[in-house]
Amino acid sequence: MTGHYRSPERLLADLGIADPADIDLDAIAFDCGALVVRDTLRGCEARLLGAGSQAFITVNAAANPRRQRFSIGHELGHWMHDRGAASFRCTKRDFIRNWDQVSPEQRANRYAADLLLPKSMFLPRVRQQPMTLTTASDLADLFVTSLTSTAIHLIEYGSFPAMVVLVGPNGIRWRKRGPDVPPQIWLRERTTSDSVAFDLLRGGTAPGPTDVSAGAWIEGADRFVICEDSRRVTEEDVLTILWWKDEAQLLALGESSEDT
Amino acid sequence: MTKDSGTRLDRILDAIEQSITTATNQELRDDIQAEGGDPAGVEHNVRSVLGGVLRDHRQEKLRAAQAGYRDAVARFQERSTRIPSGPAAQRALLARVVASGSQMTAQFRDLDHLSSEDIASALQQLDALGLLPDNDGEDE
Numbered sequence: 001m002t003g004h005y006r007s008p009e010r011l012l013a014d015l016g017i018a019d020p021a022d023i024d025l026d027a028i029a030f031d032c033g034a035l036v037v038r039d040t041l042r043g044c045e046a047r048l049l050g051a052g053s054q055a056f057i058t059v060n061a062a063a064n065p066r067r068q069r070f071s072i073g074h075e076l077g078h079w080m081h082d083r084g085a086a087s088f089r090c091t092k093r094d095f096i097r098n099w100d101q102v103s104p105e106q107r108a109n110r111y112a113a114d115l116l117l118p119k120s121m122f123l124p125r126v127r128q129q130p131m132t133l134t135t136a137s138d139l140a141d142l143f144v145t146s147l148t149s150t151a152i153h154l155i156e157y158g159s160f161p162a163m164v165v166l167v168g169p170n171g172i173r174w175r176k177r178g179p180d181v182p183p184q185i186w187l188r189e190r191t192t193s194d195s196v197a198f199d200l201l202r203g204g205t206a207p208g209p210t211d212v213s214a215g216a217w218i219e220g221a222d223r224f225v226i227c228e229d230s231r232r233v234t235e236e237d238v239l240t241i242l243w244w245k246d247e248a249q250l251l252a253l254g255e256s257s258e259d260t
Numbered sequence: 261m262t263k264d265s266g267t268r269l270d271r272i273l274d275a276i277e278q279s280i281t282t283a284t285n286q287e288l289r290d291d292i293q294a295e296g297g298d299p300a301g302v303e304h305n306v307r308s309v310l311g312g313v314l315r316d317h318r319q320e321k322l323r324a325a326q327a328g329y330r331d332a333v334a335r336f337q338e339r340s341t342r343i344p345s346g347p348a349a350q351r352a353l354l355a356r357v358v359a360s361g362s363q364m365t366a367q368f369r370d371l372d373h374l375s376s377e378d379i380a381s382a383l384q385q386l387d388a389l390g391l392l393p394d395n396d397g398e399d400e
Contacts, residue, residue: 039381
């Protein structure tokens, strides 16, 4: 790592930031030599242009504030990790130079998440909290982040085993398991009609956290109950947190999955 | 304030500080109660004041960065730029700067589909960063 690099934790510590309300991304970026400019961007959501130790981060002024914050964090990630490299992504041809094997986009996203939802501030606030979208939503309001990224952080750092799932009309788009959910647990490609998500995709209203048959989400798990909290997040997509309130039940489920 | 009155005030403050720092917790509580005060409330207020002072001290660099950011944005907005006025000339200039292999850091999502406005704002920033060739300020 070169001399200019500062981790998200280092940046926050350098500026004495210990409270979510003080995570001022414009000031943080400025401290790193990057000037944040809000402008009408049409070709992209954000842009980074730099020379030497100075840069501009331009974010789309039309985007919602949470999206703008993530974009600034993402570009700051590039500014820290990819200084001196240029990427021009075109429809006909990609101009790429000076990239290593690690995906720069993934790395920049991780940097943004660690800056916007720092572990030192996030962990104390999720301890013993219910693994629900209400918890994620409250935290998203506090940290001014998106519901989806906050829900992912919640299942990563929360006290109880849970998964985050995005469900579309054609089935599960992606899933993210918390560290306490065994890898033997495999979700169905499509949820059954016993799930809340199934109902929401057909115009139903969100009832909040609801105990449903685990079989609605996992093949052969009908005898177990799981807490499902689903909410429509776009016209087509439903975001779900699945929470195993009873860890013994989850262990049994893992064992039965192993047997099959 | 005269020098004499300043010295007297320093002595009074030193005496108060010594009185507080040498008193036991119980003596302090007794004093507060004797004055009709609530020790818990006083403790809360003192902690709050000290916490605020500590936070202000820790965040001096943050306040400086916030002020610096505001000034820098104002300076950038007031800055006169020297980029070509026509969209075609601007697009050509951006392509040349990109092709020149300048030592720049850049993240563009979709270079071919940038709008004219996106290109103009990118050139203004490249100009501020000193990455435009010297003779490209004129209209072509």
